[in-house]
């Protein structure tokens with residue numbers, strides 16, 4: 369596509385330069401001046417540290433045929449007539465418009481499900497993917513763990529990719545024969561307009577509890593970002609919303625009634641709800657009521673929160689036309705999600721249960737501990753930490769929750785990033801009452817080993833915070849680290 373045609377996609381009133389590059393073919397798009405290849409169009413994005421537009425000269429030097437940048441960057445570094453530089457004001461929107469046009473509007477062609485909320489996005493989107501696959505509908509999944517579809521899987525860098533990568537991946541998904549896409553949409557992505565240009569047939573809201581207050585000003589600001597997924601810019605179909613959540617209720621009130629299917633674990637006024645509930649140590653069973661009929665099912669997923677994820681996913685796929693009985697029949701075989709309540713079991717003689725889980729917020733940690741209690745005969749030992757360079761206010765809260773809901777808290781490092789790991793531990797310990805005596809071991813490998821070796825027969829060791837992650841970020845370095853491997857090795861030593 370020629371640069372002139374591509375820029376016509378921008379709905380802002382921009383001034384196009386009289387430059388021969390305007391009639392050149394654009395070979396690719398980039399938002400990173402360091403990764404610019406000859407023939408690219410460089411899009412300068414204002415970030416939290418710098419304005420990418422300030423680097424247009426470097427991008428042109430690397431072979432970009434042109435650059436689209438913010439008006440601030442344009443004024444700061446005015447181009448000459450020899451440079452093909454265009455300026456605009458709403459850069460996220462401009463970037464999304466260019467990216468979706470360049471990749472031929474994949475976000476409008478696929479049937480799209482977007483899942484947002486503080487917790488449960490990865491689990492819910494895996495359930496949606498699973499049900500669509502059970503119905504033989506080719507589906508792409510994008511989220512925290514990976515972008516994948518049949519025959520393809522790539523580890524994700526962000527939960528929600530930036531616009532250029534996102535549109536490129538959606539186009540690749542279509543090329544590979546996919547008709548559906550289910551994606552986690554983070555609040556960062558919504559605040560930064562990463563998914564503009566996508567039209568969602570279903571938008572799901574799981575819940576809103578504290579996280580990311582390093583990035584969002586306060587909870588209202590955080591909620592406003594999440595709520596964008598339900599605005600006409602994004603949502604073209606059905607909103608599936610958790611009405612047991614207070615922010616979910618608020619969201620429902622802001623939307624047309626006919627647009628929403630609410631879900632609740634026990635409120636019969638919701639569109640999807642459960643009766644005859646029976647929580648068991650290895651799952652939950654009950655009768656599901658939906659706008660498309662009623663059905664009984666048994667789910668292998670533990671805890672009320674996973675039932676909520678299931679209701680959200682069922683609502684989404686019912687709206688897409690899947691058969692309710694087929695869904696109910698498929699639930700018992702759901703294989704689970706890596707790093708979510710994942711058991712580490714080395715053999716049948718193992719005398720303690722060990723579970724790795726991605727709980728890294730106050731709410732998810734509390735949920736994990738409450739949901740695990742019924743199937744642990746002995747004491748519940750919770751190994752956890754908090755990420756560095758992220759919301760600090762959740763640290764003492766998580767400390768208090770671990771103290772309140774487990775029998776032994778083992779406080780350790782998560783991903784310290786550029787913070788002093790000992791300082792993060794201090795922040796966590798501030799929330800732990802004086803009457804409680806936690807074990808504090810900064811080195812995560814040692815903490816896991818100590819917890820597993822000191823546990824008594826029948827105890828349960830819950831290792832929270834990193835789930836599927838196979839790395840630890842220390843400073844700016846990323847080392848290989850997998851909770852499951854460390855737990856496995858410690859169990860081998862224990863069972864010798």
Ligand SMILES: CC(=O)N[C@H]1[C@@H](OP(=O)(O)OP(=O)(O)OC[C@H]2O[C@@H](n3ccc(=O)[nH]c3=O)[C@H](O)[C@@H]2O)O[C@H](CO)[C@@H](O)[C@@H]1O[C@H](C)C(=O)N[C@@H](C)C(=O)N[C@H](CCC(=O)O)C(=O)O
Nearest residue numbers: 399400401413414415416417418420423526527528554556
């Ligand atoms: C807060 C946030 O989203 N930050 C992202 C953002 O970084 P930033 O705002 O600091 O970017 P910046 O350094 O100011 O640069 C701005 C622009 O200038 C460009 N640039 C910069 C320097 C240069 O020399 N040349 C150049 O072109 C950059 O490529 C960028 O496009 O843009 C970077 C590059 O595109 C991202 O890698 C970075 O993600 C950071 C690493 C991150 O950790 N993000 C997390 C918080 C995140 O997005 N998480 C959510 C999930 C949250 C959840 O669990 O719900 C996610 O969707 O993954």
Ligand SMILES: Nc1ncnc2c1ncn2[C@@H]1O[C@H](COP(=O)(O)OP(=O)(O)OP(=O)(O)O)[C@@H](O)[C@H]1O
Nearest residue numbers: 486487488489490491512673725726727732735736
């Ligand atoms: N619906 C839910 N409500 C509360 N907690 C949940 C819910 N679903 C999962 N959890 C807990 O939160 C953790 C993370 O779950 P999941 O990965 O599905 O959420 P996510 O929203 O994708 O998280 P992230 O934003 O970090 O990608 C799980 O390991 C579990 O402990």
Ligand SMILES: N[C@H](CCC[C@H](N)C(=O)O)C(=O)O
Nearest residue numbers: 728754755758782783833834
């Ligand atoms: N998506 C989450 C990941 C947190 C995982 C945890 N292990 C940490 O490093 O804090 C975030 O961006 O806050």
Ligand SMILES: [Mg+2]
Nearest residue numbers: 489490512552
């Ligand atoms: Mg996720």
